[in-house]
Amino acid sequence: MAESAEILFSDATFLAVPVSSLIHRKTAIADMFVRLTTDRMVRVAAKGAEIDSERIHRYGEKNVRHLYVYKIDLSDIVSDLVRGAEGLNQIKNVPSDLRIAKFFSIAESVYQELMQLPITDESLGRAIRLSTEISDSMREKPDFTKLLGTVVSLGDEFTRHSLGTVVMANMIMVQLKWKAQKVVQPVTMGAFFHDIGLKELPRELLEKNPVEMSQAETQLWQTHSEIGVRLLNPIPFVTPDVLRIVQEHHELANGAGYPQRLRGERIFPLARLVSMANSMAHDVFKTGAAASQPFSMEMMAQKVEHVYATMYGGDLAKAARRIFKKEDDA
Numbered sequence: 001m002a003e004s005a006e007i008l009f010s011d012a013t014f015l016a017v018p019v020s021s022l023i024h025r026k027t028a029i030a031d032m033f034v035r036l037t038t039d040r041m042v043r044v045a046a047k048g049a050e051i052d053s054e055r056i057h058r059y060g061e062k063n064v065r066h067l068y069v070y071k072i073d074l075s076d077i078v079s080d081l082v083r084g085a086e087g088l089n090q091i092k093n094v095p096s097d098l099r100i101a102k103f104f105s106i107a108e109s110v111y112q113e114l115m116q117l118p119i120t121d122e123s124l125g126r127a128i129r130l131s132t133e134i135s136d137s138m139r140e141k142p143d144f145t146k147l148l149g150t151v152v153s154l155g156d157e158f159t160r161h162s163l164g165t166v167v168m169a170n171m172i173m174v175q176l177k178w179k180a181q182k183v184v185q186p187v188t189m190g191a192f193f194h195d196i197g198l199k200e201l202p203r204e205l206l207e208k209n210p211v212e213m214s215q216a217e218t219q220l221w222q223t224h225s226e227i228g229v230r231l232l233n234p235i236p237f238v239t240p241d242v243l244r245i246v247q248e249h250h251e252l253a254n255g256a257g258y259p260q261r262l263r264g265e266r267i268f269p270l271a272r273l274v275s276m277a278n279s280m281a282h283d284v285f286k287t288g289a290a291a292s293q294p295f296s297m298e299m300m301a302q303k304v305e306h307v308y309a310t311m312y313g314g315d316l317a318k319a320a321r322r323i324f325k326k327e328d329d330a
């Protein structure tokens, strides 16, 4: 068979997606390309046609980890991944649970919302890969599925927030070039389960706006970090790093956080990152106190300059600044 003709790469048209997110099915959901040099690429699969996985694996041997797709196809790819993960309900060992289906429909809405934001492509590619990782975890660890069900039982808003925090934490890690699994894994898991301790607090409190809480209610609310640690501690795959992230996810670099009022470098670096990701998720996905403020890049830029730098430290604020930089600021 003749090789496909080469075409020119353009940043505006194409997006890199990890190979593993694309070749799990027989038929290609989108046109897929391998990038040969800075500006040349070749098509390795045509939309709707059978995937020649042998050919793609040959590129894999040459260390090609990403395939390129047209940005306009991204929405189809995300829906496909979510549907694929939903299929897990039928797999043995994974308890069939309505909450899991609910989780994936919320995940889809989070990814769709994310695609509307003017954020960098690399961040998006990483966020999409998370769907695959979450389904892998479910396949390998039934306990994970149970915990996921607990997050979903907190309600749509909290599920959206937990997933939003995972996505934001991964975007920050992309900017910091933190790639090692020993960092990416605990941050992703810690971000996903950071608020699980809320499960033990009264429903009415969860529905209350934090600014309207009495002092006693605020104190009760602030116990959720430690409750989370207690709930996660007995689970075998939850590592000490994950527990520390959950324990310290409301500590702030200026010492104004809780529960221990830790300052600056005394905060576990991975927890400080999730602490900022938690705020960003409220701001971007409009949950919690940020729900009434419409999202804009200007608002985010202001917040990064004046709030994030003091609360989470200059290094993390710098990473956030790069995520929410408008094209013409470059």
Ligand SMILES: [Fe+2]
Pocket: 194, 195, 224, 249, 250
């Ligand atoms: Fe929290």
Ligand SMILES: [Fe+2]
Pocket: 161, 194, 195, 278
């Ligand atoms: Fe949170």
